[in-house]
Structure formats: C-alpha cells, structure tokens
Amino acid sequence: MSRNALLDDNEEEDAQEFSLHEKLKRVWRNERCAPTLLHYEAELIEEVQRAVEGQEEEMLAARQTTSDGTRLFMIALLELEIDRFRFLLRSYLRCRLQKVQKFNQFLLSNADRVGLMSAEEMKFCKEYTDMMQGHYNASFLDKVPLSLRDLGKPELTVEPPVNNHVFVRVLEGVDNVQMGDVDEVDLKEGEIAIVKYSNVDEFIRQEKLELV
Amino acid sequence: MLCDTAVELVRELQRDSWLPPYNSGSVNQVVKETLEVYQSAAETMRDKPNEEDRTHWDILQMTTQMACLERNKRCVMAYHKHRAEEIMRVRWECGTSVMQQELQERLSAQELQLSNDYDRLLSNYMINIGEDISMDMEPPRSTKITVRVLKDYGEIATMEGSINLVRNSEHYVRRIDVQHLIRQGYLEHVSS
Numbered sequence: 558m559s560r561n562a563l564l565d566d567n568e569e570e571d572a573q574e575f576s577l578h579e580k581l582k583r584v585w586r587n588e589r590c591a592p593t594l595l596h597y598e599a600e601l602i603e604e605v606q607r608a609v610e611g612q613e614e615e616m617l618a619a620r621q622t623t624s625d626g627t628r629l630f631m632i633a634l635l636e637l638e639i640d641r642f643r644f645l646l647r648s649y650l651r652c653r654l655q656k657v658q659k660f661n662q663f664l665l666s667n668a669d670r671v672g673l674m675s676a677e678e679m680k681f682c683k684e685y686t687d688m689m690q691g692h693y694n695a696s697f698l699d700k701v702p703l704s705l706r707d708l709g710k711p712e713l714t715v716e717p718p719v720n721n722h723v724f725v726r727v728l729e730g731v732d733n734v735q736m737g738d739v740d741e742v743d744l745k746e747g748e749i750a751i752v753k754y755s756n757v758d759e760f761i762r763q764e765k766l767e768l769v
Numbered sequence: 770m771l772c773d774t775a776v777e778l779v780r781e782l783q784r785d786s787w788l789p790p791y792n793s794g795s796v797n798q799v800v801k802e803t804l805e806v807y808q809s810a811a812e813t814m815r816d817k818p819n820e821e822d823r824t825h826w827d828i829l830q831m832t833t834q835m836a837c838l839e840r841n842k843r844c845v846m847a848y849h850k851h852r853a854e855e856i857m858r859v860r861w862e863c864g865t866s867v868m869q870q871e872l873q874e875r876l877s878a879q880e881l882q883l884s885n886d887y888d889r890l891l892s893n894y895m896i897n898i899g900e901d902i903s904m905d906m907e908p909p910r911s912t913k914i915t916v917r918v919l920k921d922y923g924e925i926a927t928m929e930g931s932i933n934l935v936r937n938s939e940h941y942v943r944r945i946d947v948q949h950l951i952r953q954g955y956l957e958h959v960s961s
Contacts, residue, residue, distance in 0.1 A: 606899070633912055640909040640944070647902045654894070654902065658857075677897040681890065688886050689853065695879045696849050700800045702807045705842055713846070 578642065581605055583767055585649045590724070590768035591761070592754055593717030594656045594664060597675040602646065609642050653678065661686045662714045719755040729765040771806065771837045775799045775844035782848065788855050791877035796845060803841045810834040852876075856884050860891065864903045864952045904948060914944050916956040925950075 584598050616639065619632050657664060657678050664670045664682055671679060690708065698706050727750070732743045735756040744750055749769065760766045778795045782788070810831050817823050823831075856876065859868060866888040873881065895901055922934035927946040934940070934950075939959065950956045 636912045637909065640905070640912060644905045644908050647900060647905045650898065650900060651902045651906075675898075677894055680897070681894045684890055688883070688890060689850075692853060692879060692883045692886075693846065693849060695882075696877065697796055697800055697845055701803055701842070705803070705807070705838060708846075 577601075577604065577608060581642070581645050581649070585645045585652075587761060587768045588649055588652050591758075592721045592723070593719050593758075594653060594660065594670075594673050596673050596762070597653070597678065599675060602649075605642060605646055609639060609646070612639050654681065656717070657682050658685060660715055660717050661689075662709075663716050666714075719758070721754055722751050723754045723757075724769045725750055725752060725757060725761070725766040726769050727766055731760050731765050734760070771802065771833075772840045772844070774802065775841045778848050779844050782851055787872065788852055788875050790875045791852070791880060793877060796848070799841050799845055803838055806834050806837050806841075810838075852880060853883055856880060857887050860884070860888060861903060862952070864906075864949050866892075904945070906952075909944060912943060913941055914947075915939060915941050915959045916947055916951065917959050918955065919957050920955050922950065922955045 580601055584601060588595050612635070616632060616636055619628075623629060623632065653674075657674060661682050664674060665686060674682060693708070694706075698708075725744075727744045727746050727748045730743070730745050733741045734744055734750075734752065736742050736752060742750075744766070757766055761768065774795055778792060778799065781792060781795075813823070813827055813831055817827065856868075859872065860866070866885075868884060876884070891903075895903070917939050918934045918936050921936050924931050924933050925946065927942055929943075932940055932942065934955065947956055951958055
C-alpha cells in the first residue's frame with residue numbers, strides 16, 4: 558500500500574487508506590466502550606500492522622532521498638498519521654489485554670468465551686490465571702485447610718457488567734429492540750440511543766449499531 | 770471478635786497513597802484464626818456425626834463458623850488481589866520492569882516474585898504479537914516535541930543522530946524516541 562499516495566495524488570489508494578483508518582477507529586471505539594471483551598478482529602489488525610510497517614519503510618526511504626521543503630513537510634504529516642494508526646492499534650490491544658486480565662476466569666470458563674480472544678491473548682490469560690493462583694497459594698492459601706482453597710466459586714469470579722447501559726449510534730435500522738422490561742423500539746439509521754448492552758450486543762456484532 | 774483482624778487488614782489498604790508495607794503479621798493471624806475455627810467446626814462434625822444429635826446451639830455455632838471462614842478468606846483474598854493489581858498498574862505506568870526501591874520495600878517476597886512474573890508474562894505477550902503496547906499511551910498530537918532534561922542520562926540514538934541528554938538542556942526530538950524517558954522521569958515534556 559503506497560503512501561506516496563498523498564504526494565503522487567492516487568485517489569483510489571487514498572480511499573482504501575481512509576476506510577482502513579475508519580474501520581480501525583470503529584473497532585477501537587467499540588472495544589473501549591463495551592463492558593465486556595469483544596471478538597478479536599484478527600484480519601483487520603493484521604492488515605493495519607502490514608500497512609503501518611509498509612508506510613514506515615517508505616517514510617524512512619523518502620526522508621533519505623528528499624530535501625525539498627514542501628515534501629519534507631508532507632512526510633512529517635504522514636509520519637503523524639502513522640503515529641495515530643499506531644496509537645489506535647496499541648490502545649485497542651491494551652484495552653483488550655486489560656479486560657482479559659480483569660475477566661480472566663470468566664473468559665476461560667467456556668469455549669465460546671475463549672473464542673473471543675486471539676491465540677496470544679488466550680495464552681496470556683491462562684498463564685496470568687496460573688500466576689495469580691500461584692501467588693495466592695504461596696501467600697496464604699497453602700496454609701489454610703484444603704476445603705477452603707477452592708477459588709472457582711461463582712462469587713469469586715469477576716463477570717463483565719453486560720447489563721450496563723451504553724450509547725449506541727444506528728448504522729442500519731433495526732426493529733424490535735428491547736428497552737426496559739416490556740417496551741420494544743424500532744431504531745432508525747442515524748439515531749443515537751441509550752440501551753442495555755446485553756439487549757444490543759448481537760446488533761453490534763452484526764455492525765448494525767456502533768458504540769459511542 | 771471473629772474476623773476483626775481480616776476486616777482491619779482490608780481497611781489498612783485505604784490509609785496509604787499507594788500500598789502500605791505488607792502486613793504478614795495480620796495475614797498470619799487471620800490464617801491462625803481460620804485454622805482454629807475450622808478445627809472447632811470439624812470437631813463438632815466428628816463428635817456428632819448424625820444431624821439429629823446436634824443441638825440448635827451446635828447448628829448456630831457451625832453456621833457462624835462457616836460464615837467466619839468465608840469472610841476471612843474473602844478479606845485476605847481481597848487484600849492480596851488489590852495489592853497485586855496495584856503492582857501491575859505500576860508496571861504499566863512506569864513502562865519499565867524495574868520498580869523504585871522505596872516501592873519494592875513495601876512488598877512481600879511473594880509480591881516481588883509476582884512483579885517479576887508479570888513483567889515476564891507481559892514481555893512475552895508483546896514479543897508474540899510484535900507490538901510494544903506499553904508505548905503510545907496517549908494520542909499523539911505531533912510527531913516531534915520539546916523536552917527538558919531533568920536528570921543526566923547520557924547519549925541516546927535517534928533517527929537524526931545521537932543526542933547528549935544533560936540536565937537542564939532542551940531538545941526538539943521525535944516523540945517515539947523519548948517517550949519512555951519521559952515516563953521514567955528523566956525528561957519533561959515542555960508544552961509550547
């Protein structure tokens with residue numbers, strides 16, 4: 558993906574770049590606003606990482622061969638854009654890792670939940686859980702009677718607060734969204750609503766709603 | 770009263786700006802109390818294996834004892850969990866695996882081990898994904914920033930050559946070359 562696009566005026570590549578940025582921003586925003594861990598966007602992240610690496614290489618090359626003031630300025634702007642991409646990418650991964658830590662036992666409890674994580678996140682989650690168990694054991698659990706050592710009880714597992722309310726923006730109209738105990742509402746494109754996350758998580762997955 | 774030590778242990782956490790020194794005395798006290806209560810309940814179960822032989826008083830006592838055991842466990846878990854989470858938070862804030870000496874002194878041996886283990890876990894994860902996610906903690910406003918040197922650091926290599934970081938000097942550098950030094954307290958971002 559050539560980023561001399563801005564310098565050489567290639568509209569199609571500009572549009573592709575723009576939509577990658579928009580997709581990353583939406584995925585980042587959803588993950589930051591969601592009370593639980595969302596599905597890992599493997600393809601998108603890989604595409605972003607490839608794009609950023611490619612652009613960085615081109616920037617380095619361009620810097621070494623250009624001394625024209627205007628072009629150097631353009632290169633600086635593009636470097637800032639690369640920084641922004643990198644920030645979104647890293648913030649997304651950070652946000653997810655913090656949720657993996659917080660809800661570690663919950664996420665390991667069944668196959669569907671495990672499936673939300675990337676392979677690396679799952680490895681981290683398992684090792685993190687073992688690390689914490691080992692820490693508790695060494696600090697005091699080994700000294701208490703056997704029957705008290707069980708940490709698998711429901712009240713000791715931190716669960717994501719999926720019943721929290723969230724703000725959503727409607728991308729594609731959806732009908733019969735549950736609001737409150739009885740009401741059902743039709744949401745139209747462009748509207749913004751406050752809903753219980755658990756009532757709309759499926760629509761968010763289908764990209765009909767986005768979190769704001 | 771039963772569980773007083775455990776509850777006090779948790780309360781203690783609020784009294785310091787970070788973490789108070791690890792209170793192994795109280796933790797051991799709670800473990801001791803837990804064992805005693807457990808023994809007492811176990812004795813009753815042993816002496817009166819049939820439910821019909823147990824008086825109302827026995828049942829009341831055992832219910833209270835079970836509640837005490839649970840409470841002690843929850844309190845001690847909460848104490849350790851909070852401390853562990855604070856240790857991990859410091860790792861993220863400082864961006865480095867080396868914790869300041871005055872903070873290290875407040876931790877138990879197991880907590881120091883935890884700190885090392887977590888650092889290793891995090892480093893391995895970042896190597897696996899090929900991204901250093903402890904960098905770029907804030908949205909970038911510009912590629913280059915002005916920084917003032919707070920403590921002598923020596924020479925660093927940047928994309929534009931090497932720079933000597935001497936106390937009180939100011940430099941206009943790329944953010945990514947120096948952000949880790951800002952977090953460790955060697956440099957200060959001077960806002961323009």
